[in-house]
Amino acid sequence: MLDAHPRATDIPSGTEAPPIVTFEGVTKRYPGIIANDSIDMEFRAGEVHVLLGENGAGKSTLVSMLSGLQQPDDGRILIDGVEKPIGSPGEALEIGISTVFQHSMLVPSLTLVENATLGRKWWQKPDREGTAQVMNAAAERIGVRLDPMALTGDLSLGERQQAEITRALMRGARFLILDEATAMLTPDDAARLGELMRRLAAEGMAVVFITHKLNEAVAYGDRVSVLRLGKKVGGLSPEELKSLDPQEATNAVVQLMFGTREASTGERDRPDATTVDRSAKPTLELLALYAKSGRVPLENIEFKVWPGEILGIAGIDGNGQKQLASTIAGQAPVSDGRIILDGAYIDKMTIGQRREKGLRYVTDDRLGEGTVGTFPMSINLLLKEIGQTPYWRGGIEQPEAIRENARQKVKEFDIRTPSIDTPVGKLSGGNIQKVLLARELAGAARVVIFEKPTYGLDLANIAATKMRIREAAQSGAAVILISTELDELLELSHRIAVMDQGRVAGIVENEDGARHKIGALMSGAEK
């Protein structure tokens, strides 16, 4: 994942420009945690300022003070050189600061156009037609295809985020914050967004870009700042960035982020295919599966997964991967065909019965459906076992057992949280993912579906998650790994199925040349 894109060195970056926003000793505390510890930072017009750091390092907290969502407890914020608090998101918008968040902020029950007109004054008539045109134009600029009349709730997470970026651009901001905005995009779209960032910077806009992909940071950034445990531990100035080649820059950043660790953690070793016995009975079998109810209907899906095998599902986001996962898990109805787990038909079973049979589903919609954000972490760990012993006896909660389970999981999965009673929604993305992993991998798993398991995570958490995926397979479970990261699939999977418009376009053994074959299948060349 570290092979960097070519850098946009041909576009001059205006380091001479004065800072639009300056942070001086800005500190933000949460109960039990200093999320930002005396940060000094400048955000200049004409610069793409990349924020790097592990999950929980405090990047989102930092930008939430730029966007007016949070107020610093200490320190000063200067706007155009003058001290001025950013008291609310409204004030941020007035200053020209627009944000695209990690989690979608669009109203699901409205169309994209309606969402875009929300900011207007109440007496103004929402001009849907005009807005739709503006939206289309803005979307075109960033190479996003969207239907302004589509209902937001019908869109995949990826599409929602693309729409959100479009909306921010429509507001004509001079300061754009992209909090892990590329995490969901296909590599092509991410590259297009990167190029757009370069163009915006050239036009004099300040861009704050949070990403976990170092290659993006090096390719699109003018300036890099690295946060660790709430502190700014260093960075690369525009001059330093220009003088280093991408590999050197990446190494320098890794050095800052993790101390001594090398960038070569991405070095891939293909899994050992001989560990999978294909003459044995498959654990999971899909027979001519159709599911018509979803937004992308599934058609004639057939595959088998053997014990200990990792089957990768590749494809551009929104080609039925989510439907596939939720249909197997029982959240969406099967219209035709069968699902067999350990020799038994499970397609008529409820979600709970399938889980009892050993089916596990690590969803990518971690806050949307994976957890109840306002509930304590300890309860979220048991969300799928409500009523079961020893956590409940005779239907009555056993607080000590519940706490003990949480304490154990915190240790085992290295969940970083102020306390086990902290509402799970207040944890950082990586820690929410650990809560989900701890919950789904508990007990005897026979089939585990991982849906975009590393989306939005930092390098350390990606490595931990990959280890969990391998362990699940090694313990004999059949694993389905849905991902839009081809490198990740090639690193982990024994075989890779490519999904295209709700069908399986083909299944490829992970051997030499697999990357090429998958690419061909994804582009529809081998139909």
Place this chain on the structure above:
Amino acid sequence: MNTQTMTDDTVQTTEMRQKLRSIAGVLLMSLGPVLMAFILSGVILLILKVNPFSYYGYVFGRGLLSPTGVQATLTRMGPLLLIAASLIVAFRAGIWNLGGDAQFLVGAVFCAAATPLMAPHVPVWLGLLAGAAISAIFGGLWALLPAFLRAYQGLNEIITTLMMNFLGISLASVLVKLVFLDPSTTVPQTRTLAVEDRLPTLFGTTISSGLIIGLVAILAVHFVMTRTAFGLRLRVVGGNASAAVHAGLAVPLLTVMVFAISGGLAGLSGGVAILGQYGNVRADWNPAYSLSIVPLVFLARFNGFAAIGFVGLFSILSIGAESAARRTGVPNYFTLVTIGILLVMLAVSEYYSAKRQKAGA
């Protein structure tokens, strides 16, 4: 200071401190609006040229300080607590059952129709039990249509339960006038349950044992919602319905159960009002308890114990206001003005606490 998990010791002390601070915060957040509501109501009374001190003197003198008043206050609390229990079940599960008034009345009417007919033929306790059961069943039944529409069609229950209110209130009145009419009187009302067949009073006072039923119900609801697996399932549905589906909960079934329990408790409230206090239902009787209790339940943040306190306060106010009305000419629904202001104050305090939280206090 870092993002690591803290040691057990510091966790416990900070937890203690946090708990204390959150209790103090909750007290402030709950009592502050109450005080403000009284002050602002007082200002309105002044504008109406009524001395607020003498008005509230009458209200509390009657509702809290006179022996007969206090007994009336406590008696009225019985049905009100059942209503609060009914609302807490629904609201915690994220279901806005606003049809409590009709559920109450339908329960009351069927209870009032059946119990006086049964009473002469069965022991008193059996008659009371049957009467209570009838009220709960019919209250629950009246909630089922909105339940199914919400559970299987996704129809917004706020609209359907409010519509069922209109229907239920009219139905109750039609039933009293045409079907369950007491043939021996000229006023349109149901047969009257003899005083000796009603719920017993407590310790030689006039306080109805409906109060005990109400207290037991709301404490039971509080326990079920906060300490049991069933309650947690309901709260998951209320907290994030998609997560409930993902976790394999039978959301439609749970939804129907919530409506049935909530409607049943509202119906039982009607039954307890009949069996303990009124003995019959007159045509066009509608005390509209449910919609008055809704803001109180919000004020209590769906907490059963806090709800007991607020229901007590409301009971004092409404009993006291009836007497103050006779002496000062301020209509007794002025209580609702106070409650209305209380709601606004609640919203204001909610706004400030959200702001404080954002500021990281």
